[in-house]
Amino acid sequence: MRGLKDKVAIVAGGSPGGIGGATAVRLAEEGMAVVVADLNESAAQKLAAEIRANGGEAVGQGFDISNEESYAGLIDFTVRTYGTLDGLYNVAADLSPATMNADVEVTDVPLDIWHHTIDVTLTGYMLGIRHALPVMLRQGSGSIVNTMSSSVWVAPPTKVSYQAAKSGLVGLTRHTASLGGKRGVRCNLISPGLTLTTSAMATTTEELRTQGLSAARSPRLGKPEDIAAMVAFLFSGDAEFINGQSFLIDGGAHLT
Numbered sequence: 001m002r003g004l005k006d007k008v009a010i011v012a013g014g015s016p017g018g019i020g021g022a023t024a025v026r027l028a029e030e031g032m033a034v035v036v037a038d039l040n041e042s043a044a045q046k047l048a049a050e051i052r053a054n055g056g057e058a059v060g061q062g063f064d065i066s067n068e069e070s071y072a073g074l075i076d077f078t079v080r081t082y083g084t085l086d087g088l089y090n091v092a093a094d095l096s097p098a099t100m101n102a103d104v105e106v107t108d109v110p111l112d113i114w115h116h117t118i119d120v121t122l123t124g125y126m127l128g129i130r131h132a133l134p135v136m137l138r139q140g141s142g143s144i145v146n147t148m149s150s151s152v153w154v155a156p157p158t159k160v161s162y163q164a165a166k167s168g169l170v171g172l173t174r175h176t177a178s179l180g181g182k183r184g185v186r187c188n189l190i191s192p193g194l195t196l197t198t199s200a201m202a203t204t205t206e207e208l209r210t211q212g213l214s215a216a217r218s219p220r221l222g223k224p225e226d227i228a229a230m231v232a233f234l235f236s237g238d239a240e241f242i243n244g245q246s247f248l249i250d251g252g253a254h255l256t
């Protein structure tokens, strides 16, 4: 894609087997230098080493997206290492069965699950934008992509914290698009449908995947590489007139 070669990206939530991991690989294939960052530092470093072994440029970093000092340090590290920051992909989420199974309906959800989910999936994304935007505004260019979920459009009667946190990204994305657009910084939102990542395989049943496939206007369910391709496009010069938009990448599962 146009304009990605030798640019610099952060994938905030990247480990092998996930959407962030596939995106880091794709961005490196497009010629970007990629900082692969994750709470699981060894997983991020493993992925970065794989990218380098395949001829790409990448470095792995540990960070906690919900901690402002940690996220600010990651952005500072990126600028010190590569001199700039062109693309920020916010993709981290705590999809562990322990958190997801405890995230029930509004009447019963434990407050610690609510706060933790908001901290990681909404406040964390805001913290990244808060510290990346000044760098991008100074250079007069940049692209930020946030990850929502097709489940927000379905509104299931459970997982209230996840839905509330992800829904908040609509406002965060549109605000950032308005703030940065005139100065060359774009911000967009993508909503994966059921995507066969390691986490999704661990937290969904065969029955749910069969239902997902039957709802999709596609012969297959999503792959992490499908989402990675959209992030690469939104980072590229080919998307320079796309700002503040929301995209469902779900094989047509949620046509209304």
Ligand SMILES: NC(=O)c1ccc[n+]([C@@H]2O[C@H](COP(=O)([O-])OP(=O)(O)OC[C@H]3O[C@@H](n4cnc5c(N)ncnc54)[C@H](O)[C@@H]3O)[C@@H](O)[C@H]2O)c1
Pocket: 012, 013, 014, 015, 017, 018, 019, 020, 037, 038, 039, 040, 063, 064, 065, 066, 091, 092, 093, 094, 095, 120, 147, 148, 149, 150, 151, 191, 192, 193, 194, 195, 196, 197, 198, 199, 200
């Ligand atoms: N897989 C799907 O079907 C699907 C569907 C809709 C939306 N999504 C969204 O896509 C994104 C990626 O999902 P995935 O399936 O690849 O999951 P994943 O579990 O593979 O990726 C999430 C990553 O975030 C990291 N993480 C968790 N807490 C963190 C923290 N505090 N700081 C830094 N990193 C942290 C995890 O270690 C993990 O590597 C998530 O935002 C998820 O909500 C996924």
